[in-house]
Amino acid sequence: MIYNNKYDVIIIGGSYSGLSAAMSLGRSLRHVLVIDSGLPCNRQTPHSHNFITHDGEKPAIISAKAKTQVDFYETVQFYNGLAISAIKTESGFEIETQSGKIFTSKKVLFATGVKDLLPQIPGFAECWGISVLHCPYCHGYEVKKEKTAIVANGDMAFDYAKMISNWTKDLRLITNGKSKLTLEQTQMLKKHKVEIIEHEIEALEHENGNVQHIVFKNQSKVSVKAIYFRAPFEQHCSLPESLGCELTEQGLLKVDPFQKTTIAGVFASGDCHIQARSVAMAVSSGSFAGAMINREIIDEEFI
Structure with a gap:
């Protein structure tokens, strides 16, 4: 696949929230790159519930169908890999992957979720x-x-x-x-x-x-x-903090009502900033974040 040198938005995390944001942005004609390492937090869960039209479905089937639908939008691309570095530049952001690939964008959305810290109890x-x-x-x-x-x-x-x-x-x-x-x-x-x-x-x-x-x-x-069991957790990805994004007392990314973090140009969606964790919440958060990112780019360009 041939990747662009610069994107409007790079989404780090391609599960439910990241895919939902990608659809919102793809439908807004934005050039988007979704970087995902393929390790969703609910990969062990046999069935997803309380998500209308998908109640009882296997999580992997939901995400596979979502990715197929997002892939329909020609301005959205996917990169399978792990983002290891994020740098804020004069024109936006520079994201480096574990394989050494470097991508740039105007905005970044973290849809990276959290990592549950389970007790060391056998079973x-x-x-x-x-x-x-x-x-x-x-x-x-x-x-x-x-x-x-x-x-x-x-x-x-x-x-x-x-x-x-x-x-x-x-x-x-x-x-x-x-x-x-x-x-x-x-x-x-x-x-x-x-x-x-x-x-x-x-x-x-x-x-x-x-x-x-x-x-x-x-x-x-x-x-x-x-x-x-309510597991304690930590951010699944350390890149938001490396950029200077603040966390709440609960360890979630701090965002405003428009899902902007405390660093300009950086947004968050899904479990990394939501206390109530569910597929439906993640999808809703991603869709809204995509719309807010698009609106911010419009406001910046329409001058």
Whole structure:
């Protein structure tokens, strides 16, 4: 493929949000390059839910169909690789890939997502996205009324248990060590028949990612069909920070209402700046970011 020397926009990250932005920009006649390394965060998740017209579809099928549709727009190109450097220049930005390719653009959109930091518990990573879940809106219906555990502690554990009780009453809270719940929170959970287990977790017994038992360090175990866990995270890509983009207290890229970061010409969409993570949210964010980038270029050119 022959690549342009200069693009209107380079999108780093070609999953749902990046592809949505690329479609918005392609339909705006912008020359766009999408750089993607092919490692979406939900690659282990068997099915995507709560995204109208695609409910229950495999994530890879959604993204493959999206890429085919975006590829229809002749001003959009794709580059399979990893972006390793981003430099702000007088005329825009210079992006270098791991293979040594260098591309330039007026604007940059980061749709790079975040990296979940999972506990070093045997079986946890293998079950992540399959039976260890982060979002009841994405997966709660599929495990409704099932024997369910929450791994959390303190205020977050209380709020999480209250939320998950909407989908199942067969619920136990695993604090993985001494409980940090207040007396009032403990009494409230017991009132709603939420079992509180303070044992430390040794491992998850599972079959092909489908959890069967939580095994504790005292060698006791509990049978469950699903586990909810809110993983801490970090930015999947360090390039926004290398450009000087600020992060929020939560570790997300700080953006204004138009999805501009704190560095002029740099935008963000998808999980790298959204607290609520879902395919539908990522697609919406990408579409809006594409429109805002196009509007900014129009304003700059129409003088």
